Amino acid sequence: MELSPSAHLDTFARDHLPPAEQWPRLLLDAPGPHRTDGSDDPPEAPGPQYPARLNCGAELLDATIDRYGGDRPVFRDGASGAVWTYADLRTRVDRIAQVLTAELGVVPGNRVLLRGPTTPWLAACWLAVMKAGAVAVTVLAQQRARELATICEIARVEHALCDVRGVDELVKAEVPGLRIATYGGDAPDDLLRLAAGMPDTYTAVATAADDVALIAFTSGTTGRPKGCMHFHRDVLAVADTFSAQVLRPTPDDVFAGSPPLGFTFGLGGLVIFPMRSGASALLLEQAGPKQLLPAIAEHRVSVLFTAPTAYRVMLDELAGYDVSSLRRCVSAGENLPAATWQSWYERTGLQIINGIGATELLHIFISAADGDIRPGTTGLPVPGWEARVVDAGTGVPVPDGEPGLLAVRGPVGCRYLSDPRQQVYVRDGWNLTGDTYVREPDGWFRYVARADDMIISAGYNIAGPEVEDTLLDHPDVVEAAVVGRPDELRGHIVAAYVVLRDGAESGGGMETALRDFVRDRLAPYKCPRVIVFLDALPRTPTGKLQRFRLRDPAP
Template structure:
C-alpha cells in the first residue's frame, strides 16, 4: 500500500469515484428517501470546510469534535473537517456529559459540530475553549445555513499521508477510554485490505448497518468502504434490529454491517426473509457464536463474515468470507496483516495452544500522547487483549478477552463459553460470567444472570448450574450465581465485565 507522501483521504475518497463514475451517482441515502449524490456530498463537504477555515479560523491540525446520528450531514462534516486539514474527533451519540468532558480534556478540540438534538450533554460537558456549531436545525447560525452561503469548490489542504486524520476513542470495556490516532493513509488502508480482499464490494452495492459512525466499525463499514468503490449507503439514525431488517428489505440493501446480538435478534424477531437481497453480511464487535452463524445460514443462506477489529487497529484485521469461512473461527489474517498467538514473553505458542492475539500491518495502535501505549504495543506487535488459539491452517479461534479468562483450581476457563452455555437455557435472557476470588480455588466462576421477566415459574440457581454441566465440561460450571435486573454495557453494546468483577 503506497499512497505517496502527500495524501488527503477525503479528497481521495470523493474525487476518485467522481472522476471514474461521475458526480451523479447516488452516495448517501436516508430512510426518508433523501439521496445525496457523490457531487452533492463533495459540494457540502467543501462548504463545511470553508465555514471551518473562513468563519471559525480553523488551521491544519486543529481538532474538531463530531457528534451526531448516522445521517448525511454527519458524513459531510467528517469529510469537511479532513478537507480543511483538521483532525476529526468522532464521538457516539449515546455519550453523556461526563464522558464528553473526559474526551474534551484529553484532546482539546477547537470546534464541535453537533447535531441540534444532541447539544445538551455537550454544553454540560463545558469543554474549555470550544466553539460549538449546531447542524440540522433551521436557525440562521446553523451549519447548514452557513454552508449554503459558501462556494461549492474548496482547495483541499494538502496533508501528509501520515498526518493525523482521526482521533477515535476506545469503548471502555476495561475502564477509562483512550484516544487512538489514525493517519490519512490508515483510512484508505482499511478499505484496501479488509474491504478489497474480504468484503469485495461493488459500485452497485447498497450498504447499511447499525454501528454509529462515531465508532470506527461504523466509520469504515458505512462511510469509507462504500465511498472507496463508489457504492451507496443507507444511513439509519436508530437502527434497532427491527428497523434494520425492515430497512434492508425496503431499500434493497446488499451489504450489511452489524453485531452478533443484532443477527440473533433479527432471527428471533422472525425477520430472516427480509435479508433475502443481502449479498454480504459482516459481524464484528464481539465473537459470533457458531450457533448464531449456523442459524443465520439456515434461515437466509447467508454466510456471515465474522471479523475481529479494534479501535486501536482502526478496523478488521482477521476475517474470512465465502467458502473460506470456518464457523466457530474468526478466520485468517486479512491480506496485508500478520497475526500470531504469543505467550507472556512475546514468543509464539504452538498451534492449538491459547495465548495473546498479536497483529501487525498497515494500521496500528498510537495512543494520543503515548498514554499507556505499552499496554497495547509490545514485542513489536499490537497485542489486542484477546486470548485466541490458532490452528494448523492459520485460522484464529476466539476464547475470551484475556481479562475474562478465569483460572480456577488450575483450569483455564473462558467466561464467554460459559455465557453461551447459560444463554441456551430458555429462561436466561442475558448473562455475564467473571472470576470471583476464592480462598480454595484461587478463582471461581461466577455468573450474573438476567432471567426472562415474563417467566411463569421459579428458576433456581441450581437448575442453571446443572444446565451448564450438561452443555460443557462440568468444571466450567458457575459456582456462584447472582440474579440481576440488567448488565453494565458500553455505548457500543459490549459487556463491561470489569465492573462486575
C-alpha cells in the same frame, strides 16, 4: 521512523504521538504474502502503497467521482428517504469545509468533535473535516457530559459540530473554550445555513499521508478513554485490505448496518468502504435489529454490518421480510457463535463474514469470506496483515492449538495519544489486542475469550471500572464491582455487585435509583442490567478484589 513534513499548523496531534521506538512494525511497501506462522522473515509481496501527500477526504470523494462519476448515489437518508449523489455530497462537504475555515477559524491540525446520530449530514461533516486538514474526533450520540468532557480534555478539542438535537449534553460538559456549531436547526448561525451561502468548491488541504486524520476513543479496563490516532493513509489502508480483498464490494452495492459512525466499525462499513468502491450506504438514525430488517427490504440493502446479537434477534423476525437483496453479511464487535452462523445460513443461504477488529487498528484484520469461512473460527489474517498467538509473559509464539494472546501487525498500528498504555498494547513491534486466541495447525484463528476486564455486550465495549466509579459516586454506595455475566442474546451483560452504606435499604427502589444514576452519567448501554446487593465484596487477605468469584455462575 521519519515522518513526512506535516501540513498541520496546529501540531498537537503529531507532537503527542508515541515515541517511534514504541510503534508497532508497519507493513507498508513491504515485500510479501503476509505470514501467519510467527516468522520474522520479511514477507514477499508488496503491501499497500501511498504517496507522501494524501488527503483521505479528497480520495474518498473527489477521486471516487473521477473514477465513477458524480451522478451515482452515495448516501440514502433512512429518516427522510432523500438520496444524495456523489456530486451532491461534494457540494455540501466543500461548503461545510468553507465554513470551517472561513467562519469558524479551523486550521489544519485542530481537533473537531463530531456529535450526532448517523445521518448523511454527520458523514458530510466528517468528510469536510478531512478535506480541511483538521482532526476528526467523532463521539457517540449516547455519550454523556462527563464522558464528553474527558474526551475533549484529552484531545484538546476546541471546535465541535453537533446535531442540534444533541447539543444540550455537550453544553453541559462545560468544555473551556469549546466553540460549538450546531446543524439541523433554525438558528441564523446554523452550520447548514452558513454553508448554503458559501462557494461550492474547496481545494483539500495537501496533508501528509502520515498526518493524523482522526482520533478514535476507546475505553481501557481502567475506564480512562484512550485516544487512538490514525493517519490519512490508515483510512485508505483498511479499505484497501479488508474491504477490497475480503468483502470485495461493487459500485452497485448498498451498505447498511447498526454501528454508529463514532465506532470505527461503523465509520468503515458505512462511509469509508462504500465510498472507496463507488457504492452507496443507507444511513439509519435508529438501527437496531427491528429497524434493520424493514430497511433491508425497502432499500434493497446488499451489504450488512452488525453484531452477532443482531443476527440472533433478526432470526426470529426474518419470515416477515424480503432480505433476498443481501449478498454480504459482516459480523464483528464480539465473538460470532457457530450456532448463530449456522442458523443464519440455514434461514438465508448467506454465510456471515466473521471478523475481529480493534479501534487501535481502525478496522478488521482477521476474517474470512466464501470458501475460507469456517464456522466457529474468526478466519485468516486479512491480506496485508500478519497474526500470531504468543505467550502473555514472554511474547514468544505458542504452539498451534494452544491458547495465548493474539498479536497482529499490518499497514495500520496502535498509536495512543500520550498514554503510557502504548507500551502494553505494543510489544516487540506487534499489537497485542487483549484477546485470547488459538491458531489452528492449518492457520485459522479461533477466538477463546477476552484477556482483560472489558465487557463486550451486544457489540459495545464497556469498561467495568468506569461503571464502578460511577456507582461509587452515589451517596448510598460504599463498594462496587462490575463484571460481565454471560447472556445468550448479548454475549455478556453488565452485572454490578454493590455494598450499601448502613441504613440504606436494598431492593427494587434502590436498584431503580442506581440504574437512573448511572444512566444520567454514562451512555445507556453501560448501565447495569443486573444489580446484586451484598454485605461485602469478595477480597483476598490483602484486600484485592476477587473478580473471578463474581464471574462464577454458581450461586
